[in-house]
Amino acid sequence: xxxxxxxxxxxxxxxxxxxxxxxxxxxxxxxxxxxxxxxxxxxxxxxxxxxxxxxxxxxxxxxxxxxxxxxxxxxxxxxxxxxxxxxxxxxxxxxxxxxxxxxxxxxxxxxxxxxxxxxxxxxxxxxxxxxxxxxxxxxxxxxxxxxxxxxxxxxxxxxxxxxxxxxxxxxxxxxxxxxxxxxxxxxxxxxxxxxxxxxxxxxxxxxxxxxxxxxxxxxxxxxxxxxxxxxxxxxxxxxxxxxxxxxxxxxxxxxxxxxxxxxxxxxxxxxxxxxxxxxxxxxxxxxxxxxxxxxxxxxxxxxxxxxxxxxxxxxxxxxxxxxxxxxxxxxxxxxxxxxxxxxxxxxxxxxxxxxxxxxxxxxxxxxxxxxxxxxxxxxxxxxxxxxxxxxxxxxxxxxxxx
Amino acid sequence: xxxxxxxxxxxxxxxxxxxxxxxxxxxxxxxxxxxxxxxxxxxxxxxxxxxxxxxxxxxxxxxxxxxxxxxxxxxxxxxxxxxxxxxxxxxxxxxxxxxxxxxxxxxxxxxxxxxxxxxxxxxxxxxxxxxxxxxxxxxxxxxxxxxxxxxxxxxxxxxxxxxxxxxxxxxxxxxxxxxxxxxxxxxxxxxxxxxxxxxxxxxxxxxxxxxxxxxxxxxxxxxxxxxxxxxxxxxxxxxxxxxxxxxxxxxxxxxxxxxxxxxxxxxxxxxxxxxxxxxxxxxxxxxxxxxxxxxxxxxxxxxxxxxxxxxxxxxxxxxxxxxxxxxxxxxxxxxxxxxxxxxxxxxxxxxxxxxxxxxxxxxxxxxxxxxxxxxxxxxxxxxxxxxxxxxxxxxxxxxxxx
Numbered sequence: 099x100x101x102x103x104x105x106x107x108x109x110x111x112x113x114x115x116x117x118x119x120x121x122x123x124x125x126x127x128x129x130x131x132x133x134x135x136x137x138x139x140x141x142x143x144x145x146x147x148x149x150x151x152x153x154x155x156x157x158x159x160x161x162x163x164x165x166x167x168x169x170x171x172x173x174x175x176x177x178x179x180x181x182x183x184x185x186x187x188x189x190x191x192x193x194x195x196x197x198x199x200x201x202x203x204x205x206x207x208x209x210x211x212x213x214x215x216x217x218x219x220x221x222x223x224x225x226x227x228x229x230x231x232x233x234x235x236x237x238x239x240x241x242x243x244x245x246x247x248x249x250x251x252x253x254x255x256x257x258x259x260x261x262x263x264x265x266x267x268x269x270x271x272x273x274x275x276x277x278x279x280x281x282x283x284x285x286x287x288x289x290x291x292x293x294x295x296x297x298x299x300x301x302x303x304x305x306x307x308x309x310x311x312x313x314x315x316x317x318x319x320x321x322x323x324x325x326x327x328x329x330x331x332x333x334x335x336x337x338x339x340x341x342x343x344x345x346x347x348x349x350x351x352x353x354x355x356x357x358x359x360x361x362x363x364x365x366x367x368x369x370x371x372x373x374x375x376x377x378x379x380x381x382x383x384x385x386x387x388x389x390x391x392x393x394x395x396x397x398x399x400x401x402x403x404x405x406x407x408x409x410x411x412x413x414x415x416x417x418x419x420x421x422x423x424x425x426x427x428x429x430x431x432x433x434x435x436x437x438x439x440x441x442x443x444x445x446x447x448x449x450x451x452x453x454x455x456x457x458x459x460x461x462x463x464x465x466x467x468x469x470x471x472x473x474x475x476x477x478x479x480x481x482x483x484x485x486x487x488x489x490x491x492x493x494x495x496x497x498x499x500x
Numbered sequence: 501x502x503x504x505x506x507x508x509x510x511x512x513x514x515x516x517x518x519x520x521x522x523x524x525x526x527x528x529x530x531x532x533x534x535x536x537x538x539x540x541x542x543x544x545x546x547x548x549x550x551x552x553x554x555x556x557x558x559x560x561x562x563x564x565x566x567x568x569x570x571x572x573x574x575x576x577x578x579x580x581x582x583x584x585x586x587x588x589x590x591x592x593x594x595x596x597x598x599x600x601x602x603x604x605x606x607x608x609x610x611x612x613x614x615x616x617x618x619x620x621x622x623x624x625x626x627x628x629x630x631x632x633x634x635x636x637x638x639x640x641x642x643x644x645x646x647x648x649x650x651x652x653x654x655x656x657x658x659x660x661x662x663x664x665x666x667x668x669x670x671x672x673x674x675x676x677x678x679x680x681x682x683x684x685x686x687x688x689x690x691x692x693x694x695x696x697x698x699x700x701x702x703x704x705x706x707x708x709x710x711x712x713x714x715x716x717x718x719x720x721x722x723x724x725x726x727x728x729x730x731x732x733x734x735x736x737x738x739x740x741x742x743x744x745x746x747x748x749x750x751x752x753x754x755x756x757x758x759x760x761x762x763x764x765x766x767x768x769x770x771x772x773x774x775x776x777x778x779x780x781x782x783x784x785x786x787x788x789x790x791x792x793x794x795x796x797x798x799x800x801x802x803x804x805x806x807x808x809x810x811x812x813x814x815x816x817x818x819x820x821x822x823x824x825x826x827x828x829x830x831x832x833x834x835x836x837x838x839x840x841x842x843x844x845x846x847x848x849x850x851x852x853x854x855x856x857x858x859x860x861x862x863x864x865x866x867x868x869x870x871x872x873x874x875x876x877x878x879x880x881x882x883x884x885x886x887x888x889x890x891x892x893x894x895x896x897x898x899x900x901x902x
Contacts, residue, residue, distance in 0.1 A: 143704030163671075163701065166833070205766050208777055209716040211702050268701035269565075273714060273831040277758060277840050280863060284838030291835040298666040299565065299670035301703060302545030302614050312675060314611040364607050375610055431568070431694040436686030438679050 142300070143212025143268055149193045151485045152343045154492065156448065157333060157422070157447050158439035159326045161309065162265040164272050165295045165426045167349060167443060168280065169258025169478060173227065176444035178230040182497050184286045185220070188262070192218035195275045204278065207431040214268035216275055220492045221261030221347050221480025229259070230497055235338075236481070239452035240346065243479045246463035248424025255351045255476025257292045263347075263445070267300045292352060293476070295443040308378060308386065311427055312440050313359055313471070315371060316378035317422045319386055320413065330421040334483075335449045340495035343484030345447045348421075348455040351428070351476030354441040359471045368449055370467040372407035380409075408468040411461050418453040421446040441472070451479060519589035544702070545614025551595045552752055553887045554745045556894065558619030559735060559824070559849050560726045563711065564667040566674050567637055567697045569845060570682065571660025571880060572689040573627065580632040584690045584899050587622070590664070593684055594620035597677045606680065612638055618668035622894045623663030623749050623882025631661070632899055638883070641854035645881045647863035648692055657662075657753045657878025660692045664671035665749075665847070673703065695753060695878070697828025697845040710780060710788065714827055714842050715873070716779035717773060720825045722815065734822040737851045737884075744888030747849045750823075750857040753811060753830070753878030756843040761873045772869040774809035784812075791815065810870040813863050820855040823848040827882045843874070846849045853881060 147155045169271055172181065190200040198213045227236035245251065266272040280289060297309040308316040322329040335344045359367070359419060368374055372381050372390040382391035390409055394402040403410060414420045424447060429440035437470050448454040462469070483493045490499075516867060549557045574583065586593040593603040600615045602608060629638035636851055645654065670672040682691060699711040724731040736748045761769070770776055774783050774792040780791035784804050792811055796804040816822045826849060831842035850856040864871070883893045892901075 136814065141703070141705050143700070171880065192507075206716045206762070206777070208712065209714075212700070214701060214704055268704045268829075269698040270700045270704075270712065270829065273698075276831075276833070277762075277842070280838045280840070281759070281762075286840075288836050289834050289838055294833065296671040298545070298614070298672045299616060299701065301543070302616055302670045302672075303543050310610065310672065314609075357683070360606065360608070360683075361681075371573045375608070382682075393792070406882045427672065427675065429671075429678075430689050431678070431696065432682045432686075434690050434692075436682045436689075436691055438682070440675060440679070444819060451748070 107170055112181075117220075123397065128176065130328060141212065143214045143271075144198065145215050145267075146196060146198055146213045147215050147217050149196045149485075150488050153334065154219050154344075154482060154485045156219035156263055156265055156456060157424070157482070158329070159215070159217050159265070160324070160426050161297055161318075161426070162215050163267045163297050164218070164269050164270060165263065165265040165297070166276050167264040167293045167295070167445070168264070168276065169223070169290040169292075170257045170262070170283055171290045172217050172229050172262040172287050176229045176390075178497060180286050181226060181230050181493075182491075182499075184260075185493045185497060186491040187282050188218075188220070188279055190273075191279055192220075192492075194490075195271075195278065201278050202283070206274075209274045210271065212268065213271050214266045216266040216271050217264070218275065218279065219263040219265075219482065221263070221482050222493065223257065223259045223261065223478065225259030235340075235496070237346070237452070239450070240273070240481050241481045242476060243348065243451070244460070245458060245477075246459055246474070247373050248463045248469055249474045249477065251477050252475050255291055255293065255465060256478055258478050258480070260287065261347065261349070261478070261480045262270070291476075293428060293443055295428045296425055298421070308392050311425075311442055312354060312356060312429065313367075314375050316386065317425060317442070319373070319378050320420075321422055322420060325482050328417075328420070329422070331417065331449065332454075333447050333449060334424050340483065340493075341481065345449065345482040346451040346468075347480045347482050348444075348446050348448070349476075349478045349480070350444040350474050352442040352444050353439070353473045353475045355471045356440060363451070370408060372403045372409045375436065381469075389427060403488070404467060406465045406467045407465050408462075411466045412458060418450070419458055421448040421454045421458070445484065502621060502741050507576050521685040525838075543614065545616045545673075546600065547617050547669075548598060548600055548615045549617050549619050551598045551620075551887075552890050556621050556737065556746070556884060556887045557598065558621035558665055558667055559747060559884070560731070560825070561617065561824050562726070563699055563703050563720075563828070564617050564619070565669045565699050567665065567672050567720040567845070568678050569695045569847070570664040570666070570678065571625070571692040571694075571695070572664070573692045574631050574661045574689050574819055578631045578688060580692075580899060581633050582688050583895075584893075584901075586662075586685060587720055587895045587899060588893040589684050590620075590622070590681055591888065593681055594622075594894075595890075597673075597680065603680050603684075608676075611676050612673065614670065615677075616668045617828050618673050619666070620669040620677065620681065621665040621667075621884065622856045623665070623884050624895065625659065625661045625663065625880065625882050626899070627661030634898070636899070637742075639748070639852075639854070641858060642881045642883050643853070645750065645853070645879060646862070648861055648876070650865045651873055651876050651879065653760060653879050654877050657693055657695065658880055660880050660882070662689065662696060663751070663882045664740040665748065665881065673806060691716070693878075695830060695845055699828055713827075714756060714758060714831065715769075716777050717775070718788065719844070720778050721775070722822075723824055724822060730822070731824070733819065733851070734856075735824050735849050738797075742885065742895075743883065747851065747884040748853040749882045749884050750846075750848050750850070750881045751878075751882070752876050753846040755844050755875045755877045757873045757875070758840050758842060769807055772873075774811045776804045805868060806869060807838060808867045808869045810864075810868050813868045814860060816856070816860065820852070821860055823850040823856045823860070836855070849884065
């Protein structure tokens, strides 16, 4: 399906959707000459991540340098037909854009030709289950993620019926993909929030390092390695067919008080996590992948690792508590007084959030040395449906194909 | 001056500035062990751009992938002493951060060790000249840049007493540099606006291509090549000692109506600029660096290049009209209805804006086919002082050293 006709787009849009200047644009798009496509096989930008498969892309994919998380709200009165139309259209857009191909009704081959590992990952909030008349199928933990004692949540960063996680190593194709997806969604949905994040630029550090966050910490050390049984058990959901091969995403906006953090001494910073800032190794010695030795004592017989150190509190106590953390830093810039607004877009994929994020965050809310400098100001939870085969659409097993 | 003492910082701050937890932080910073520094010579992140020299960095420097432009306003009552203190402190921060070294009172070697070609470029608006009692020295074009017929300027994106242009190939050291600079400025200045921009990721395309903007156009084709006499004549200012080797920056926030642009046919898009989207070459043939042949006619004897084509209107008619364009795309994301807010942070360096930006923009405001899809919504103009030697500070020849 490399030359989709305009009539297919009309079909997808259900015939009633608006398309400003669509006739002209479609005609021009189809008359495009092949030589307008720029071949850049040797450039990094040409790298792409397969869209189709049993799992969605953007989860096991090594985290890209840039991300935009968008939460959409379905318009009032949206029903299963509308949701199906939306998902069919956005799936088609995502499949093409991530492959470096033009979405329907586009005639801009250059701006899509270098996707730089672009991925689009879909998530479903409770409102989508309600709209399709399957409220009871929404897992309880997604519908009502507990509010924790340390939460200071703001509505403007929370909730949403549909999540789009769009990632790329290049902000240009990322920007374009978001603009096309939002445009194709806006007849049926509004934008609830968008949050923009980043990791260190690709190639800035030698390969295979854990990215640093804005506190200078290596963040995500405990992640399971892609391709292992541990990874599969941690990330992919069991359950009914419509969920099997999917996952759950807990997304939190965690603001950092970098003013007080920056003034802190090195020993205090390292005691807060029990890991060294230099290389992420435990303060009790070893390498990044080792756990701190909580039994170690210093010359005076005092414990080297504090009981409230972040790593001690956050470590999974059982296999079921494990998560795949795939976060990004955010920095929305200072206010007029110069006070920073930055932190972490925490994104954790897990087979069942009730068994992993909830107990771990409960423990951290009770006691975590890092709580002095971090505040959760946004929260959203989504079912991540499985991937789809070519010709199908994301969520088809839940929403139904006709 | 690789081990500055805390007392020097106190001196720079004039003794009266606040420094939360400063004693502790300073002590911890100075006791830092050398092995905490991560050597990454082979990584791209280690690349740095020299700060000191006759010209400021960030102008002849090949445009980085990421930029933040910050406009500061001096606090009420700021005088020459305050301005001197501010510039001395920010110069010291900028010199260290761009070299991959910690700024004063920091103890985070990791987050600064990979500057990824970080540059900090200072600009002076009319308010700075007024504060130091040298109002008459502010060039007229900087004080009162004309308002053009097509301008739709918003105060929130316009003006400013001091500009900081901070650029890097990596958003992490960029974020950190901005946070340190703003923190050290905030006793004496407020943040008027911050605008964040990006170019295609480094390495996404093969080297030596002109970056594409969010309309898919190669943007900046006519730029003079660094190291040539043309470049020097275009960019560096003549005039009194305090300005010689400096420049002038006109900074415009140009919003793009990408909704209507995306729907447009290829021929209409290419006619608007007279350049091909594929490779930036003229629609009349040739390669990117060639000018369109305005005399060319088609089979019916009609001109191939429209008189109002952007390139025709924008091309410098005299050497004095040339500019160095060093812009970045911006994308602040859609509003709730899905309407995009994206475009170009136009940044043009030139020896005298009265002779280059003003006449060229006058021409474009009168007639430019692109005016259908672009709107100037922000505007600011700054004197760019020359660079400085080690031990001196940016603007010293204007502000005075004592």
